[in-house]
Amino acid sequence: MTELIKKSQRNGLVKMYLSSIFADPERTARLIDIAQSSFLPLLKGAIFYTIPLTIITFIVGLVLAILTALARISHVRIFQMIARVYVSAIRGTPLIVQLFIIFYGLPNIGIIIDSYTAAVIGFSLSVGAYTSEIIRAAILSTPKGQWEAGYSIGMSYSQVLRRIILPQAARVSIPPLSNSFISLVKDTSLASLVLVSEMFRKAQEIAASNYEFLLVYSEAALIYWVICFILSIIQQVLEKKLDRYV
Amino acid sequence: MISIQGLYKQFGKLEVLKGIDIEVEKGNVVVVIGPSGSGKTTMLRCLNVLETPTKGVISIEGNTLDFSGNVPKKNIAAFRRLTGMVFQSYNLFPHKTALENVMEGPVIVKNENKESARKKAQTLLEKVGLGDKVDYYPAQLSGGQQQRVGIARALAMEPKVMLFDEPTSALDPELVGEVLKVMKDLATEGMTMIVVTHEMRFAREAADEVIFMDQGVVVERDKPENIFTNPKEERTKKFLNMIQ
Ligand SMILES: Nc1ncnc2c1ncn2[C@@H]1O[C@H](COP(=O)(O)OP(=O)(O)O)[C@@H](O)[C@H]1O
Ligand SMILES: [Mg+2]
Numbered sequence: 001m002t003e004l005i006k007k008s009q010r011n012g013l014v015k016m017y018l019s020s021i022f023a024d025p026e027r028t029a030r031l032i033d034i035a036q037s038s039f040l041p042l043l044k045g046a047i048f049y050t051i052p053l054t055i056i057t058f059i060v061g062l063v064l065a066i067l068t069a070l071a072r073i074s075h076v077r078i079f080q081m082i083a084r085v086y087v088s089a090i091r092g093t094p095l096i097v098q099l100f101i102i103f104y105g106l107p108n109i110g111i112i113i114d115s116y117t118a119a120v121i122g123f124s125l126s127v128g129a130y131t132s133e134i135i136r137a138a139i140l141s142t143p144k145g146q147w148e149a150g151y152s153i154g155m156s157y158s159q160v161l162r163r164i165i166l167p168q169a170a171r172v173s174i175p176p177l178s179n180s181f182i183s184l185v186k187d188t189s190l191a192s193l194v195l196v197s198e199m200f201r202k203a204q205e206i207a208a209s210n211y212e213f214l215l216v217y218s219e220a221a222l223i224y225w226v227i228c229f230i231l232s233i234i235q236q237v238l239e240k241k242l243d244r245y246v
Numbered sequence: 247m248i249s250i251q252g253l254y255k256q257f258g259k260l261e262v263l264k265g266i267d268i269e270v271e272k273g274n275v276v277v278v279i280g281p282s283g284s285g286k287t288t289m290l291r292c293l294n295v296l297e298t299p300t301k302g303v304i305s306i307e308g309n310t311l312d313f314s315g316n317v318p319k320k321n322i323a324a325f326r327r328l329t330g331m332v333f334q335s336y337n338l339f340p341h342k343t344a345l346e347n348v349m350e351g352p353v354i355v356k357n358e359n360k361e362s363a364r365k366k367a368q369t370l371l372e373k374v375g376l377g378d379k380v381d382y383y384p385a386q387l388s389g390g391q392q393q394r395v396g397i398a399r400a401l402a403m404e405p406k407v408m409l410f411d412e413p414t415s416a417l418d419p420e421l422v423g424e425v426l427k428v429m430k431d432l433a434t435e436g437m438t439m440i441v442v443t444h445e446m447r448f449a450r451e452a453a454d455e456v457i458f459m460d461q462g463v464v465v466e467r468d469k470p471e472n473i474f475t476n477p478k479e480e481r482t483k484k485f486l487n488m489i490q
Pocket of ligand 1: 257260262280281282283284285286287288289
């Protein structure tokens with residue numbers, strides 16, 4: 001191993017790696033074998049943990065974000081305050097620190113949460129705070145006349161909000177929300193640090209057993225990339241569809 | 247009958263309405279004219295309770311709101327349903343088709359059955375000459391067409407009075423006629439209407455009474471033939487000279 005590193009320093013890492021693959025048929029076979037055998041566990045990590053974690057936290061986070069945005073634009077002082085403090089605290093501290101407080105910290109006061117739930121709570125709070133600003137801006141960008149038109153045909157505040165304002169706000173916020181969603185896919189890799197066996201943690205486990213860090217982490221990176229690529233295509237389709245009549 | 251008694255409205259220190267009294271007989275059309283900033287829009291918005299009057303009493307066919315005291319939200323919502331509002335800038339819901347715009351109130355507010363609301367909305371859109379545009383979105387319609395959808399949307403709630411706030415002033419000149427025609431038809435059918443407009447021809451042809459407002463008060467009110475040919479107040483004369 002040390003010899004390998006020394007050599008790689010002399011020859012350049014990539015050249016070294018590539019030549020090690022093609023020069024040595026035995027090693028080539030081993031790498032192909034590892035790539036193949038780790039693909040399924042990684043994919044499982046993505047399908048059973050990374051993707052569900054992303055979807056669940058995004059939905060919970062969006063609900064939090066809408067409530068927070070409504071609190072911010074409400075005329076009730078105490079709601080405004082709570083929303084401001086929440087957004088400020090979440091945005092002012094690193095996500096990883098928040099996750100550690102929830103998973104490793106809370107047991108000190110007797111609150112024990114399993115790692116998956118801790119990750120859901122941590123990421124949801126984070127998504128809620130960041131996207132609340134997107135939702136708030138989108139709601140405020142809807143012309144005042146839309147509220148008045150709703151009221152004038154007898155609708156209540158919540159009816160106008162649900163049927164008139166939020167659908168229009170959704171349209172405006174699709175692009176920034178898609179960006180948040182794609183970021184979230186990648187951020188879920190932080191859950192590995194609170195022991196959720198999502199894709200990146202799987203990668204760490206596999207690489208720790210066979211020392212092929214470059215190969216295994218690159219493979220994980222590739223899967224993240226493919227997921228995000230598919231999502232950005234969905235984003236484009238969605239934007240086109242919603243843009244049709246505005 | 248509709249009546250406004252002693253209506254005051256203040257925005258902060260700015261007193262916009264300074265004791266307005268207006269009655270409108272059932273089936274009558276009242277046209278409100280007056281210089282910009284005289285409080286015409288504010289008066290209509292108070293009647294639709296989009297603005298809460300500082301004080302005063304408004305009443306529509308026996309339903310009364312007295313703003314000297316506290317008025318419960320529930321009463322405001324019920325009162326609002328007696329009025330149909332048509333806005334200068336149409337304010338159609340851009341994410342809904344013409345038909346959906348018109349159905350929205352009956353289905354969501356009145357809990358009407360969707361199918362019958364759809365039929366009613368179709369009939370109303372035909373009535374305003376848009377029977378072939380029911381599935382169009384507002385962005386696909388001209389200003390005149392949008393405003394006619396706006397009228398149909400307000401009519402769908404079966405209001406006791408229709409309030410129009412300069413319904414044609416955002417329109418290109420060639421589109422004004424089609425909207426005024428719909429309004430005239432409504433007047434002929436006996437709809438009670440309060441119309442803020444600068445279309446003097448409409449006032450002459452359709453109004454039972456013209457009210458001239460200035461600086462938050464009613465300066466003069468009379469039959470159109472009188473007020474246009476022989477205004478009594480100096481301020482009315484000045485204003486009519488200016489716009490003709
Ligand atoms: N929401 C508001 N806040 C403060 N001032 C307002 C508001 N709405 C209207 N005003 C003021 O009230 C006055 C009357 O306005 P408006 O009723 O729109 O007049 P008009 O429709 O006759 O042109 C104007 O000076 C306007 O600036
Ligand atoms: Mg006005």
